[in-house]
Every structure is written in C-alpha cells, then in structure tokens.
Amino acid sequence: MPVLQIVYRSLAREGFDEPEMLDILRVSQARNQRDRISGLLIHRAPVFVQLLEGPPDAVLALYERIARDPRHHGVEVVLRQEAAQAAMPTWAMGYLSATAGDCAGPEDAFVFDYAQARSLCEALPPAIGAPFLEVLGVSA
C-alpha cells in the first residue's frame, strides 16, 4: 500500500526539556502504532527533524496536529512524497537525542546512539536521509 512520507524541521521552544521530550515520545509511540504511522525523530537542540510515514490521511492529520504544537515553532516541510512502502516500517517512532550525548527514553521507545543513528540515516533513501544527516552534522 502506498504511503505518504513527510519530513519536517522545526525549532524547540525555549526551555524545552527532557521531561517534555519523554511525554512526546510516550504519546507518539502509542498513537503512531495505533494509526500505522512509523518514522524517526531526531532532536539536536534546538532543532527537530522528523519523518512521518503511513496511510496518507493519518499522516496529514498527524502533521497538522504536530504543526500546531506550542512546544516547537518554525515548522517547515522539507520533503513530501508518496512511496511504495515505508522506509522504517517497524518503528512507531525511532528517537535520537543528539544533544544529550547519552540517549534517554521510555523503555518501549526505539532510542539510538549517535553511531547507530548515523548509519541508519545513511541507509535511508537519500532524499529522506539528507535532512537527518545534516542535523547530525554529517556533510553530504
């Protein structure tokens, strides 16, 4: 089944902290799984980059909800495309904090360290991987 893929960048609100991040991850893991949405979220303060992919209606509804979220601003879509299949079908929401150094997350979150995240992003289709690699500080 074709999926809609959206990658956006945004900036965390000033004072955004780890407990807020954990709240977002907990909600995301549960809701995305229910809505058959998968993706990857990288936070390198203050920047977020997130891939959302899944059934087009569900992805659009989620994107609109996220874009209105006051915990970040300057939300800008950097990629929007249909694909034959999801790039990360097994992850309700993979997460990397490139700020904390060590990763923290709820136990059921898929949390990557920097090296894992980098090789994961390098293995993505280039158009999707590029904005993630950019925020990780890897030049193309």
Ligand SMILES: Cc1cc2nc3c(=O)[nH]c(=O)nc-3n(C[C@H](O)[C@H](O)[C@H](O)COP(=O)(O)O)c2cc1C
């Ligand atoms: C950077 C960022 C990423 C988010 N990613 C997701 C996500 O993948 N899935 C999700 O359900 N909510 C995500 N949220 C949270 C939503 O904006 C929203 O708060 C949540 O879905 C609950 O919506 P509701 O209060 O309208 O029920 C994210 C928020 C931010 C700031």
